[in-house]
Amino acid sequence: MLDAKDLDAFTQDAKNWFQENAPKQTDFMLPLTFMEVGTDEQFHFLRDWQNKVYEAGYLGAHWPKEYGGGGLDKAFQDAATRAMAVERTPIMLNAIGLNWTGPLLLDRGSEAEKKKYIRGILSAEEIWCQGFSEPDHGSDLGNAQTRAVRDGDEYVINGSKIWTTQGNYADHMILLARTNPEAESKYKGLSFFLAPMKAEGIQTVPIRKLTGEYGFTQTFFDDARISADCLMGKEGEGWLIAMQTLEYERGARSGQAGGHVMMLSDPNDIIALARSAQLNGKPAIEDQAVREELVHLMTEARALGLASRRDKLQPLTQDRPMSLALGSKLSSTDFYQRLNAFAITLQGTRAAYYVGDESAHDNGIWQRGYLNSFSATIGGGTSQIQRNIIGEHVLGLPKS
């Protein structure tokens, strides 16, 4: 049972702990999201930080004790996660493990898989990446062509995956590969693997992003041999398991693991920017058009927060029960993109500067944030795919 008094004490302890222990300044730039880990320096720093948070009991607080969690109610981890966001601490590095692999293993993994992997996910000793998208199959995930051929006690993997977050650092990959090209549908030919990354025949090549930084790799499989034990579930269940995994990502079942994996720009920061920026000799915040757009953005920010609370009030969701959950990725990622874009326009000539120039406003955080925001409107199903999903599954429109 959830004891409110215990929760209050835990929340207060977490707040104090993060205030005391969160690293304040680093002499290099920290990634704002788990998709921006581009240097060894950043990687090691964040791995140590996650480990420290886990050892202090503020990560996996609600996961079962026997696998390395804290065995508490989910409300405790939510409180710890909130404390991290409020204190604006560095992010949790092992995001794929914490938000995708972990919940998936706890929901449908075998006892052996849970014992083997959960603790390493929490301690950041074992980093996870995701191998779903392929160079020619991004939005059309069901058409993935990377092959896995059974050979005795092993599978032989050939093909290539792309947009592998932290691929060059990862120890394991959740991998979607085709075991049966002859299956009656493209979906039924897919299988799901918990694959090692440090194996002969697996090569990762870092991808340089539009920001000029790194964070993703392309991953090549060239006759890579992995143990047959790596298969999760049965052959042919890959699509089903991948779809369950995407649910953790797309909002319907999000926030499972907790852990603060994205540092978001605070919409209130843009008000501070509008006060300091000059427009026609006056603070930009006195300009009527700027004020109107700011109110527009604040109204939208508020709606995002309201929607997540409203989703728990059944009488207000009964018309279309899946609507708010399935709509949250589209509305929030699109909002943050426009927020960053607008912030750039408030900077006058300073809009021209980028990260690293001393003339840049806040070291170019909005410029970099805007460019990086496309990872969220493209990754995990583009905004256009999200509109198809909402149109078909919420509004009941015919398939395109």
Add this chain to the structure above:
Amino acid sequence: MSAYIGPGITPTIGLSEEQAQLIDIAAAFCRDKSPMDKVRHLLDDEAGYDPAVWREMADLGWMGIAIPEEFGGIGLGLGEVVPLVEYMGRAMMSSPFVGTTLAAQALLRGGTQAQKQTLLPQLASGAPASLALCEAHADWDLQNLSCSAKADGEALVLSGTKYLVPHAAAAELIIVSLAYEGAPALVVLPKAEVAASRLTREKIIDDTQRAYALDLEGLRLPKSALMDVSLAGETLAHIELTAALLLAADMCGGAFSCLDYTLDYLKTRKQFGKLIGSYQSLKHTAVDVHQAYERARSHLYSAAFLVDQQGEGEMAVRMAKAEAGEAYSFAADRAIQFHGGFGFTYDCDAQLYRRRAIMGCALHGDARYHRRKLADLMF
């Protein structure tokens, strides 16, 4: 990922048990009493609403929901009125309900004790009422008043003309705003004082509703018709926010039905051998309409939850009105377009929604008006 919601945002939304029940009751009632053929039939009716349905609403106690028990009401709040108006909006129902609720709120906030004691029980039991607030200058500012009252001994003499007085012909009383001794004031005008010749039905864009011009010139009232003059400014502010909340509810409801109406067409109409809803230019826009509606509805129920709170309530209500107006306008504008040639006809319901959305934005401030007010509250 829940982490998409940034730090520093603490919005508030909640739902009372009564609100939850009223959602179901209002949904069934409005569906039953205001099907589209009934809405169509009333377009040509002089009164524009069905008095028998009005009687049923009174029997259910709806006009007294936000009136305290001591004045013959049920003693709930404006938050409980919101679901009723939302479902009336979904059904494009017309009645003096919003006007009567607003008149009651005005009396509660700024009426004299005698007015509250005699008039509120009448309103609670179903006497229709209205408010005469708009003037020829068409300014949304309710304190910008050219109509006036002058003292003449123990009497008041009124002058000027009021416009867009909703369902005035049916109203048992009309609350009129005017300038008195250099400041805003409100008077209660009983039906007996309004000769038929003083009311002229106006040709408004929304055929589902009724509005009248009210000629005040030379009208004489006893001074006891004045509401509490010291509270007039505060009362007008309360009327604006309450009206904005209820119009937001109506428009939010309308946006939902309008999208639903469009979706039916997208799922049944074929062109080039395919259902038109399978084309992404229509599908994706329908999703954008839907998302705008959901945003508006989150704001609506937040406003319903916060309306009685100083400061926060005003912000929530203004956001709700701005968002609902835009969502409804967007939904109905695209509804006409997506119905193609049929959308250009009077027979297509899309135009009814579009016209009602324009009307809803025209009263008590559009999105730009409320955003400017919000900017002054926020920055």
